[in-house]
Amino acid sequence: MSSEPNSISPDARPYHGLVQMVEALHAEHGDTHRGLGYPRAEGFDVRYRVYLDVIRAAVRGTPCSVLDIGCGTARLLDLIKSLGRTEIAYRGVDLSPQLISAAQEKHPEADFVCGDPFDLGEIWSPQPDYVVFGGIFTCRLEMTVEQMTEYMLRLLQLAFKNCRRAIAFNVMSHHVDWQRDDLFHVPFDRMAEILNANFSRHYVFRADYGLYEYTVYLYRSPVTE
Numbered sequence: 001m002s003s004e005p006n007s008i009s010p011d012a013r014p015y016h017g018l019v020q021m022v023e024a025l026h027a028e029h030g031d032t033h034r035g036l037g038y039p040r041a042e043g044f045d046v047r048y049r050v051y052l053d054v055i056r057a058a059v060r061g062t063p064c065s066v067l068d069i070g071c072g073t074a075r076l077l078d079l080i081k082s083l084g085r086t087e088i089a090y091r092g093v094d095l096s097p098q099l100i101s102a103a104q105e106k107h108p109e110a111d112f113v114c115g116d117p118f119d120l121g122e123i124w125s126p127q128p129d130y131v132v133f134g135g136i137f138t139c140r141l142e143m144t145v146e147q148m149t150e151y152m153l154r155l156l157q158l159a160f161k162n163c164r165r166a167i168a169f170n171v172m173s174h175h176v177d178w179q180r181d182d183l184f185h186v187p188f189d190r191m192a193e194i195l196n197a198n199f200s201r202h203y204v205f206r207a208d209y210g211l212y213e214y215t216v217y218l219y220r221s222p223v224t225e
């Protein structure tokens, strides 16, 4: 165990609070923005297009796979289907049996796995080209900023080690006129420091879509196409 005062043991699962919160919201509001933990209807859907844009235009149409961790009700798969992106092989993973069965109900033929990515060796085989973490690093609830940073880092390291091309994930913006203590606002400089120190210099910060968050595309190698 680390001696850092704020660090959490690798066995601790402090993020289960987020799962319980989403389960309660989903039980009340169903497969809607509220039911997935997003208070605002405005712009709710745009984030799924943004996640998918981690696949660069030049390689669009080429067969690839996307692992959607924290898939919820698989809104990302809704979008993939509605766009006719049949070249994308999708797999969704979620810690919540409730959210996984809602996803399965909508997409009975699709590949879903229920469980914790830290425990699930099988989700990395075959190796996904892209990993998406949508809305799982935006709320820190009871976690301190240090604990949340450490948790995000551990999960990103797992995905980075196991994916072939890139990861997309979002956090709350720090460059806004309000911040909440239960949300995870990360300044761009801090995020750049984390990415440079632990992953690669090949990333994009996407803050053009009108929400109080931004999405990071983290590539394993320079994007030249």
Ligand SMILES: C[S@@+](CC[C@H](N)C(=O)[O-])C[C@H]1O[C@@H](n2cnc3c(N)ncnc32)[C@H](O)[C@@H]1O
Pocket (backbone or CB within 6 Å): 015, 018, 019, 022, 036, 037, 069, 070, 071, 072, 073, 074, 075, 076, 093, 094, 095, 096, 099, 115, 116, 117, 133, 134, 135, 136
């Ligand atoms: C805010 S919802 C977002 C769902 C979906 N990604 C979307 O954007 O519509 C977060 C989801 O991630 C799941 N989750 C949170 N932390 C997780 C983790 N460490 N591993 C797997 N699932 C997780 C929750 O159960 C919940 O379904």
